[in-house]
Amino acid sequence: MLRNLVRFLFLLILILITACNHQNNRKENTGEQANDSLNKPKTKIYSYRRDRFIVTQDTVASDDTFGKILTRFNLPYSDLYRLTEVVKDTFDVKKIKVGNPYVILQQKDSLDSLPRPKVFIYQQDLIHYTVIDFQDSIKVYYKSKDTTIRRKTAKVIINKSLYQDMAELNLSPKLAMELSKIYAWTVDFFHLNKGDSFKLIYDDVYINDTLYAGIGNIYASVFNYAGKDYYAFRYPVDSIKQHFDYFDEKGRTLRKQFLKAPIKFGRISSRYNPRRYIKYYGRVKPHLGTDFAAPIGTPIMATANGVVIKKGYTSGNGNYIKIKHNATYSTQYLHMSKFAKGIHVGSVVQQGQVIGYVGMTGHASGPHVCYRFWKNGKQVDALKEKMPPAKPIDKKLLPEYLEFIKKYKKELDTI
Ligand SMILES: [Zn+2]
Numbered sequence: 001m002l003r004n005l006v007r008f009l010f011l012l013i014l015i016l017i018t019a020c021n022h023q024n025n026r027k028e029n030t031g032e033q034a035n036d037s038l039n040k041p042k043t044k045i046y047s048y049r050r051d052r053f054i055v056t057q058d059t060v061a062s063d064d065t066f067g068k069i070l071t072r073f074n075l076p077y078s079d080l081y082r083l084t085e086v087v088k089d090t091f092d093v094k095k096i097k098v099g100n101p102y103v104i105l106q107q108k109d110s111l112d113s114l115p116r117p118k119v120f121i122y123q124q125d126l127i128h129y130t131v132i133d134f135q136d137s138i139k140v141y142y143k144s145k146d147t148t149i150r151r152k153t154a155k156v157i158i159n160k161s162l163y164q165d166m167a168e169l170n171l172s173p174k175l176a177m178e179l180s181k182i183y184a185w186t187v188d189f190f191h192l193n194k195g196d197s198f199k200l201i202y203d204d205v206y207i208n209d210t211l212y213a214g215i216g217n218i219y220a221s222v223f224n225y226a227g228k229d230y231y232a233f234r235y236p237v238d239s240i241k242q243h244f245d246y247f248d249e250k251g252r253t254l255r256k257q258f259l260k261a262p263i264k265f266g267r268i269s270s271r272y273n274p275r276r277y278i279k280y281y282g283r284v285k286p287h288l289g290t291d292f293a294a295p296i297g298t299p300i301m302a303t304a305n306g307v308v309i310k311k312g313y314t315s316g317n318g319n320y321i322k323i324k325h326n327a328t329y330s331t332q333y334l335h336m337s338k339f340a341k342g343i344h345v346g347s348v349v350q351q352g353q354v355i356g357y358v359g360m361t362g363h364a365s366g367p368h369v370c371y372r373f374w375k376n377g378k379q380v381d382a383l384k385e386k387m388p389p390a391k392p393i394d395k396k397l398l399p400e401y402l403e404f405i406k407k408y409k410k411e412l413d414t415i
Pocket of ligand 1: 289
């Protein structure tokens with residue numbers, strides 16, 4: 001008896017659910033001209049059935065905004081406002097970029113109404129896209145296209161220029177960019193010489209097996225720079241294998257720390273202070289460097305490997321040198337009494353190499369070197385700058401690492 005009642009209730013609920021669904025479907029389908037039975041899996045766009053929508057594919061124009069695009073496709077302003085409010089935490093509508101592709105799926109709410117946008121799909125890059133679906137409730141989700149990865153190897157010998165030589169071999173310029181990051185502290189990419197060469201093992205990424213989408217991981221590489229081999233192997237630096245770094249054939253890091261100071265002996269006489277009051281000027285004048293006081297003639301060292309990009313004299317700086325270390329960091333050394341021999345604009349300097357001598361040229365009230373630290377074109381406090389750690393492979397993990405890189409090294413050596 002009870003069993004029968006349960007069964008009856010279950011059946012009743014099932015019927016109600018089915019009826020509800022049916023009604024929903026009907027509501028969605030109003031205004032559709034296409035025939036359901038014609039639907040084939042291939043007629044989908046971003047997993048939406050093409051036959052159910054008016055599909056428009058376009059790219060973001062220079063004066064386009066999220067709002068402009070959607071209202072152009074007949075979204076009422078009241079709906080746009082609600083939509084923008086709901087998606088604002090998950091999708092930054094201001095971030096849509098000129099030239100990026102988008103898709104609008106429209107539907108008619110009734111036979112004689114205008115087709116209204118129901119789905120907006122924005123392609124961030126070749127692989128990743130955002131779907132804003134407002135058919136019923138508003139849903140935002142991020143998706144990526146199916147990609148296939150193909151392992152590749154390459155060998156490039158510098159003949160004309162890195163980019164030209166790579167282009168001739170049909171290699172992506174992105175590869176050169178990634179490589180310059182791996183070797184940022186070892187190889188000076190602005191001063192490669194004819195005959196320098198590199199070999200690498202990496203992934204190419206394709207969408208749907210055919211469309212090239214760029215490079216994936218670089219697993220291993222060896223750069224023959226000025227006659228010396230610099231190996232780099234990608235290896236996880238955490239136990240969950242989320243972060244990777246590059247190490248050489250002995251497990252040493254390819255990155256370098258900056259020296260803490262440009263002189264061996266001396267003391268900090270004035271710190272970086274954007275609100276410093278200077279008597280000399282009678283007003284607040286930011287001090288964008290760290291002063292190390294030391295006797296005149298004390299050697300000043302480059303705090304990291306790099307290239308001299310400026311050498312000169314100004315009334316404020318006195319004799320000074322500026323060194324570019326990589327795409328991110330540069331350092332500058334002021335008030336020198338004289339420059340070291342053989343240091344010119346374009347000179348390649350090593351960490352610890354003497355580039356000049358302490359003096360008090362320019363605006364200086366005593367002998368010191370004013371050390372300035374540039375990050376992405378802005379002066380920052382060298383003493384507070386958090387440097388990327390330059391730690392080697394942990395001793396305990398070294399045997400495992402050396403075993404891991406064997407196959408890569410062997411492969412590199414045979415390319
Ligand atoms: Zn200073």
